[in-house]
Amino acid sequence: MPRPGFVLDVDKSTPPIMxxxxxxxxxxxxxxxxxxxxxxxxxxxxxxDIDAAIRHSLLNPIEMDPLPALLFxxxxxxxxxxxxxxxLPKMTRPDIRQRIIEAVLDMAAEAGVDDVHILAALALHRRxxxxxxxxxxxxxxxxxxxxxxxxxQHDAEDPDALALLGTTDHGEEVEINKRAAESDLLVYxxxxxxxxxxxxxxxxxxxxxxxxxxHHHNTHTMQNSRSFxxxxxxxxxxxxxxxxxxxxxxxxxxxxxxxxxxNDTFPDPFAFLSKRxxxxxxxxxxxxxATQAALKRTPNRIARSIFHGIEAPHNxxxxxxxxxxxxxxxxxxxxxxxQLVEVQGQTDILTMGIPFxxxxxVNSIMNPILxxxxxxxxxxxxxxxxxxxxxxGVVIMTHPTPNEFHPVHHPSYIDFFEQVLTxxxxxxxxxxxxxxxxxxxxxxxxxxxxxYAYHGVHPFYMxxxxxxGMQHCGKVIIVGGDAPTVRRLGFTPASTxxxxxxxxxxxxxxxxxxxxxxxxxxxxxDVK
Amino acid sequence: MKALRIDRNTGRFMLARLLSGFDTxxxxxxxxxxxxxxxxxxxxxxxxxxxxxxxxxxxxxxxxTVEGHASxxxxxxVSFPFVPGHEIVGQLDSGERVVIEPVLGHAARGHAMPFExxxxxxxxxxxxxxxxxxxxxxxxxxxxSTGGGWATELVAxxxxxxxxxxxxxxxxxxxxxxxxxxxxxxxxxxxxxTNVEEPVIAVQGAGTxxxxxxxxxxxxxxxxxxxxxxxxxxxxxxxxxxxxxTVVKSSELARTVRHAVGCHIVGDYLSSxxxxxxxxxxxxxxIETSIKITRPRGRxxxxxxxxxxxxxxxxxxxxxxxxxGAYTYGTETLPDGTKRRTFDIALELAxxxxxxxxxxxxxxxxxxxxxxxxxxxxxxxxAVKIAxxxxxxxxxxxxxx
Numbered sequence: 001m002p003r004p005g006f007v008l009d010v011d012k013s014t015p016p017i018m019x020x021x022x023x024x025x026x027x028x029x030x031x032x033x034x035x036x037x038x039x040x041x042x043x044x045x046x047x048x049d050i051d052a053a054i055r056h057s058l059l060n061p062i063e064m065d066p067l068p069a070l071l072f073x074x075x076x077x078x079x080x081x082x083x084x085x086x087x088l089p090k091m092t093r094p095d096i097r098q099r100i101i102e103a104v105l106d107m108a109a110e111a112g113v114d115d116v117h118i119l120a121a122l123a124l125h126r127r128x129x130x131x132x133x134x135x136x137x138x139x140x141x142x143x144x145x146x147x148x149x150x151x152x153q154h155d156a157e158d159p160d161a162l163a164l165l166g167t168t169d170h171g172e173e174v175e176i177n178k179r180a181a182e183s184d185l186l187v188y189x190x191x192x193x194x195x196x197x198x199x200x201x202x203x204x205x206x207x208x209x210x211x212x213x214x215h216h217h218n219t220h221t222m223q224n225s226r227s228f229x230x231x232x233x234x235x236x237x238x239x240x241x242x243x244x245x246x247x248x249x250x251x252x253x254x255x256x257x258x259x260x261x262x263n264d265t266f267p268d269p270f271a272f273l274s275k276r277x278x279x280x281x282x283x284x285x286x287x288x289x290a291t292q293a294a295l296k297r298t299p300n301r302i303a304r305s306i307f308h309g310i311e312a313p314h315n316x317x318x319x320x321x322x323x324x325x326x327x328x329x330x331x332x333x334x335x336x337x338x339q340l341v342e343v344q345g346q347t348d349i350l351t352m353g354i355p356f357x358x359x360x361x362v363n364s365i366m367n368p369i370l371x372x373x374x375x376x377x378x379x380x381x382x383x384x385x386x387x388x389x390x391x392x393g394v395v396i397m398t399h400p401t402p403n404e405f406h407p408v409h410h411p412s413y414i415d416f417f418e419q420v421l422t423x424x425x426x427x428x429x430x431x432x433x434x435x436x437x438x439x440x441x442x443x444x445x446x447x448x449x450x451x452y453a454y455h456g457v458h459p460f461y462m463x464x465x466x467x468x469g470m471q472h473c474g475k476v477i478i479v480g481g482d483a484p485t486v487r488r489l490g491f492t493p494a495s496t497x498x499x500x501x502x503x504x505x506x507x508x509x510x511x512x513x514x515x516x517x518x519x520x521x522x523x524x525x526d527v528k
Numbered sequence: 529m530k531a532l533r534i535d536r537n538t539g540r541f542m543l544a545r546l547l548s549g550f551d552t553x554x555x556x557x558x559x560x561x562x563x564x565x566x567x568x569x570x571x572x573x574x575x576x577x578x579x580x581x582x583x584x585x586x587x588x589x590x591x592x593t594v595e596g597h598a599s600x601x602x603x604x605x606v607s608f609p610f611v612p613g614h615e616i617v618g619q620l621d622s623g624e625r626v627v628i629e630p631v632l633g634h635a636a637r638g639h640a641m642p643f644e645x646x647x648x649x650x651x652x653x654x655x656x657x658x659x660x661x662x663x664x665x666x667x668x669x670x671x672x673s674t675g676g677g678w679a680t681e682l683v684a685x686x687x688x689x690x691x692x693x694x695x696x697x698x699x700x701x702x703x704x705x706x707x708x709x710x711x712x713x714x715x716x717x718x719x720x721x722t723n724v725e726e727p728v729i730a731v732q733g734a735g736t737x738x739x740x741x742x743x744x745x746x747x748x749x750x751x752x753x754x755x756x757x758x759x760x761x762x763x764x765x766x767x768x769x770x771x772x773x774t775v776v777k778s779s780e781l782a783r784t785v786r787h788a789v790g791c792h793i794v795g796d797y798l799s800s801x802x803x804x805x806x807x808x809x810x811x812x813x814x815i816e817t818s819i820k821i822t823r824p825r826g827r828x829x830x831x832x833x834x835x836x837x838x839x840x841x842x843x844x845x846x847x848x849x850x851x852x853g854a855y856t857y858g859t860e861t862l863p864d865g866t867k868r869r870t871f872d873i874a875l876e877l878a879x880x881x882x883x884x885x886x887x888x889x890x891x892x893x894x895x896x897x898x899x900x901x902x903x904x905x906x907x908x909x910x911a912v913k914i915a916x917x918x919x920x921x922x923x924x925x926x927x928x929x
Contacts, residue, residue, distance in 0.1 A: 415787045418780045443792045 002042035005341025005523055006276070010035035015277045017516055018288070019398045019497070020353030021480055022366060023303035024295040025273070026398065027288075028351075028497045035514040036347075038388075039276055040523035043264035044338050046315035050096065053319055054103045057257070061322030062330065067104065067187075067255060071111035075184040078252075079104055080119040080154075080177075080207060084132050085359035086191045087261055088520075092311040096259055098138035100189050100319070104257075105141070117179055118145050120153040121188070121206030123213065124448070124455030125360070126409050127153045132363070156209045156455065157445050165250040168242040172215035176251070177207040186252040191259050194382075194522060195229040195335045196237065198258045199328035200244030203251075208243075210439055210457060215239060219427040222464045223471055227381040229524050231332065244324060257321040260334040263521035264314045274521050300402070307356040308363050336524070343388065343525045348512030349504055350389035351497070352379045354399035355520055360454065360462065365406040368485050369413050371399050373462035376469030376476065379517055385527040388515055392474040394504040396497070401481030401489075408452050412444045416459035417488065425490035427467035435460045474507040530893055530921060531566045531679035534593060536608035545596030552904035553897040555595045561612075563896055568681040569674055572662060573638075575686045577620050579628065580922050583702040583890065584677030585615030585915045586903040588735070589833050590669070594900060599835040605654075606670040607663035613677025614669030615915070617692070617701035619922065625696075627704045629688045629871050630667035631856055632674065636685035637662055647869045648688055649858030667856075678893065680921045690871055696878070702915055703736075703883035708874035710740020711747070713831040713854035715870075717804040718749045718863055720827040720850070727752045730785050730802040730821055732778065734758035734767045735906065736886055736913045737831055738808035743881045745806075746771030747873075748863055753788055755802070757781030760907040770881055785821045796820060797843060803827075806854075810834040819843045819851075829854045890917035 008014065016027035017037055030037070047053045058067040071077065081097045084090070101118065108116055118141065120128050133151070134142045145151035154177050155161055163181035165174045180186045180203070188206075190198045205213065215221075216239035225234040247254070266273045270291075272284035280288070295303050317338065320330045356366060358374040366374070375397040380387065389395060405414045420434045435457060438444065444456025470476070476491040477500045486493040494500035504512065517525070537560050544559025571578065590612045592598045614630035633648025634641045634656055642651035658664040665671020668684060675682035692701050721727035729745055729752050731738050738756065745754050756767040757778040767775045776784045786793060791800035801823040807814050810832020816839050818828040824847040831854040844851060857870030877883075888911030891899035896916070903914040 414780075415783055418776050419774060419784055419787060422776070423774075437787075437790075441787065441790050443786065443790065446792060 002044055005041040006039045007341065007343055008037040008039065008276070010037065017277055017518070018273070018353070019351070020355040021398045022354065022400050023300065023307050023356045024292060025353065026292070030514055030516060031501070034511060035516065037516045037518050038341055038343060038523065038525055039518050040263055040521040041338060041341065043262035043314070043521070044317045046262055046317055050316050051099055051103070053316070054100050057319040057321050058103060058107065061255070062320060063326040064255065064322035067321070068107050068111060070185050070253070070255060071108055071113050073112035075113055075115065076182065077108055077113050077116045077185050077187065078119055078180045078183040079116065079187045079189060080121045080180060080203070081136070081189040082191050082202070082206065083120050083122050083125055084128050084136065084362045085125060086197065087193050087312065087314060088357050088359065088362070089265070089308070089310045089312045090135060090362070091261070091314055093135060094138055095136045096191060096261070096316050097136050097189050098141060100257055100259070101137060101141055104187055116150065118151040119177060119180060119207070121202065122154045122156070123206050123208060124156055124210065124458050124461070126448070126452045126454045129452065154207055155449055157449050162209050166246040168246055170239070170242055172239060172243060173212055174204065174243045174246040175209045175212040176203060176247070180207050181251055183252045185255055187255045187257065189257050191261060192331050192335060193261065194339070195231070195332050195524065196234065198331050200240045200247070200324055201237070202256065203247060203254060204240045204243035210455065212243070214439075217461045217464060219431050219464050219467050223468045225468065227383050227387070229381060230384045254324055255321060256324040256327045257319065258327050258331040259316050260318045260331060260338065261314045262317050262338055263523070265312050265521040267310060267313050270310065300404075304356065304365065339522055339524045340384070340526050341523050343515075343527050346386055346390040346527060347388055347393065347515035348390060348508040349394045349396060349501070349514045350380070351396045351398075351514060351516045352519070354397050360458070361406070361409075364409045365404055367405040367410055367413055368401050368403065368417060368489055369459050369462050371397070371401050371478070372489050373465045375466070376473075377462065377465030379519065380466070380469035380472075382517065382519065382523065383525045383527050387472055388517065388525050388527055389473060391472055392507070394475045394477065394507050395469065395473050396477045396479060396500045396504065398479040398497070399481055401478050401485050403482055403485040409454060410459070411447055411453050412438055412441070412456040413454070413459040421488050427464055427470065430463065431460060475504060477503055529566060529568045529679050529681040530564075531611050531675070532561055532563050532893060532896055533566060533609045533611055534560050535562065536560070541596040544594065548595035548597065551901065552591070552595060553901035556897045556900040559594060559596060561594050561896070563894065566679070569683050571683055572673060576683050577686065577689060579616070579618040579620060579626065579682050579684045580680060580925070581613070581616050581618040581677045581682065581918050582625070582698045582922060583617050583915045583917055583919070584613040585702050585706065585913055586899060587615055587706070588737070591900065591904055592833060592835065595904075597835055602666075602670070605657055605664055605666050607665050607672035610665065610670055610672050611676035611679045611682065612669050613679070613916070614667050615702055615705040616668070616677035617698050617704070618677070625692050625698070625701070626689045627692055627701050627871075628668060628677070628684050629690060629708075629857070630669055630705065631688070632657065632662060632665055632667055632671060633687060635687035647858040647871070649856045678916055680893070680918050680925065690875060692875070697884060698919070699884040699887050700878050700882075703886055703913065704871065704874045704878055706736045706913070707740045707743065707878055707881075707883050708857040708870040709831070710737055710742070711744035711873055711877065712857045712860065712870050713737075713741045713806050713829050714744025714748060715860050715862070716829045716852055716854050717745065717806050717827065718752070719861070721803040722863060724803055725751065727803040728785065728788050729754050730781060730805040731756045731772070731808060732781060732805065732814050732818060733808035733832060734763035734775070735808065738806070739763070739766050739770055739886060739912065740883070741806050741808055741831060742767055742770040742772050743877060743883070747877055747880070755781065755784050755788055760910065762910045762912065763907060766885065766912065782817065782821050789823070798823070800824070801826060804829060806831055808832050812837040812839055815839045819847070819849055822847070822849055824848060826850070827852055886912040887915060888912050890915045892917060892920065
């Protein structure tokens with residue numbers, strides 16, 4: 001029986017706590033009697049026979065006919081799937097998307113369906129490489145479909161491949177992939193890592209155009225999503241659900257397949273990263289010391305490739321399919337079961353170690369914009385109820401934050417960092433002054449469509465993602481970050497955690513309460 | 529008079545060149561520059577005045593000479609020994625304060641004017657610069673007959689003299705000459721895009737000349753998008769204060785120009801680019817970059833003195849880029865068609881831009897090694913313009929008189 005999440009009150013006997021620092025980590029001693037550490041629940045047991053569970057689910061969907069009943073000869077079938085931003089880190093082969101899509105294809109073949117397209121739901125993310133596609137879908141699917149042009153990636157900038165389905169009563173245009181829109185059946189294959197994934201967000205975001213996405217990927221929506229993980233309090237969720245209504249009325253029939261995975265994040269050599277420090281045995285401690293020392297001497301590029309090579313043992317704990325909203329309701333409940341940790345009250349200072357990965361730097365570089373987004377966009381929003389840190393409190397992150405960008409994946413991020421953040425870091429101001437130009441830049445568009453670049457507007461979205469956190473906190477400090485880079489982000493650099501706590505005292509006084517979010521593994525704090 | 533003097537001494541030029549790689553101060557000490565007393569130059573004739581420098585700036589071209597990097601091109605256009613220094617605010621015998629327009633033009637040399645009321649820098653025949661009655665010299669600071677500003681005395685012709693008002697400080701006045709140079713380059717840039725609604729003009733380098741060009745651009749092309757590539761924080765701040773639309777690190781200039789015009793990148797060339805680029809650096813890399821970031825059939829205004837450079841000009845040929853030199857000032861045609869002398873414009877704009885902000889430090893003539901070292905390291909040390917201050921010498925001379 002996996003243990004639930006746990007909040008540790010730090011006392012003098014508490015060992016130092018592990019903080020992520022990008023492609024390395026450190027042990028930090030937190031002040032006794034006013035600090036606490038939140039640990040994620042232990043991984044739930046995965047399903048023993050995954051293929052059987054998939055088949056059972058396809059045959060027993062929620063509020064919809066079984067999949068075989070929806071398939072008929074001569075139909076247009078499109079299978080869309082979540083891209084490489086999920087799961088993190090990538091899972092060991094076979095990826096569950098492969099297993100599900102193979103099962104769907106088997107049923108389609110049995111039904112005599114021969115017009116099948118498989119579509120990576122990229123939204124404005126970078127295109128997925130062949131290796132990455134093979135990892136997600138397996139060689140059999142790739143070799144059968146890709147060479148014939150039947151496995152491809154959504155292109156949010158191809159005017160000939162988009163269809164406008166309608167406009168919501170809030171004036172939001174719903175424009176999605178044309179092939180998906182014109183299909184007799186759209187099967188969406190999701191991996192749910194956090195509560196905001198899935199539901200109408202799969203299609204209304206994953207298959208949308210910039211014209212459509214701008215209605216909810218903006219400062220207003222992000223600042224009014226409290227948090228992204230809590231559907232009832234998320235403007236992002238509401239906007240996607242309004243769009244879903246349009247899709248329900250004017251779009252294709254959608255057969256939504258959602259999966260939950262457990263939070264078994266690190267394979268054996270790195271398993272100590274998921275353990276509670278006081279439970280580390282001698283072997284864990286030795287591994288930590290050796291790994292940390294080795295990483296210190298390892299060039300960044302190599303350390304990055306070691307970490308991005310990690311294949312996580314996380315696996316499927318449930319699968320449900322059928323009608324979008326009904327399916328998503330079950331999925332969300334399952335996410336809460338795995339991730340929710342009850343926490344009493346807010347804190348003056350929230351500390352978080354920023355790891356090597358976030359959804360937007362898979363096989364890439366965690367650039368400064370993504371450090372901000374991971375800290376203030378993702379980790380800050382890992383709450384339900386109230387933010388973990390009180391309004392006007394301080395967030396302290398640990399990350400080296402080098403001024404380093406992947407030139408192929410993040411070209412517009414470089415310009416955003418150099419040309420926009422030098423002017424302003426205020427989300428609504430940079431949105432008004434700069435977003436349109438970046439979004440419509442022909443060169444970025446070209447790189448997004450033909451190379452492996454995130455869309456020109458993407459760094460703006462990352463900035464908006466963190467805008468609620470920025471608005472909420474009195475100060476943000478990055479420990480161990482490159483000082484000029486940290487300042488460019490509008491934050492305060494500090495050399496050590498103690499220095500950071502000293503700096504924070506200007507805002508929260510001399511004896512603040514401190515909470516450390518010990519993630520990954522992922523969790524959501526249910527703040528009472 | 530006290531003076532710093534450059535002698536024709538090939539060995540010392542070579543030594544300076546060698547030492548400048550390590551330390552400009554040592555190059556100044558061991559090179560062709562010497563400090564001592566010398567006879568004041570004779571007045572060449574009617575219309576000439578004695579000028580007692582109050583402040584004289586150290587320019588990039590002066591540094592190039594002291595460090596032995598100046599092009600051999602100048603060998604026939606200067607006369608040794610000469611006293612360097614051409615950014616001069618001084619004082620006449622009458623006590624009036626003046627700034628000097630240093631080019632030794634037709635009027636100063638008694639040659640026929642190229643047109644009525646021509647400025648010293650005007651004309652399309654430079655023969656007068658090398659012919660008697662004066663020794664050869666493109667300007668004060670490179671001519672044996674006139675002396676230069678790195679001394680306590682020199683001579684200047686009435687055509688070169690601009691009297692300044694009492695309320696203009698010496699610190700502002702000493703920047704008039706470089707400001708005029710910047711305005712001239714800016715007007716050459718603007719002339720290439722007069723019909724463009726919102727021209728994109730890139731400026732490479734934000735030392736004194738780059739910053740003065742930005743001021744000129746902002747004054748005469750308020751609608752232009754001025755993108756400046758600078759190396760140091762002080763330069764970046766000043767470029768912004770002088771009116772640049774965007775200021776980025778030099779290494780980011782190409783990306784920024786690309787983004788501003790929304791073009792593609794082909795190889796390491798922009799498919800389009802700035803309408804005009806002002807190159808205020810003037811070395812091989814900067815010229816090559818200027819060509820790469822300027823749109824086909826655009827103009828590169830070369831303001832930084834280049835000396836020997838190695839540049840692949842295939843891009844220039846293919847893109848039909850115009851490479852335009854911008855040595856100095858004269859009579860300008862403004863965007864509205866009116867004609868004015870650059871120095872007059874500079875005298876007006878100096879207050880608008882508070883150019884005295886660019887003067888970072890002054891040194892007595894005797895501390896020339898420290899001064900030149902500071903000037904050579906101005907950027908990394910957070911400085912812009914370094915000048916010699918002769919005002920104490922001048923008060924002593926006045927007392928003795």
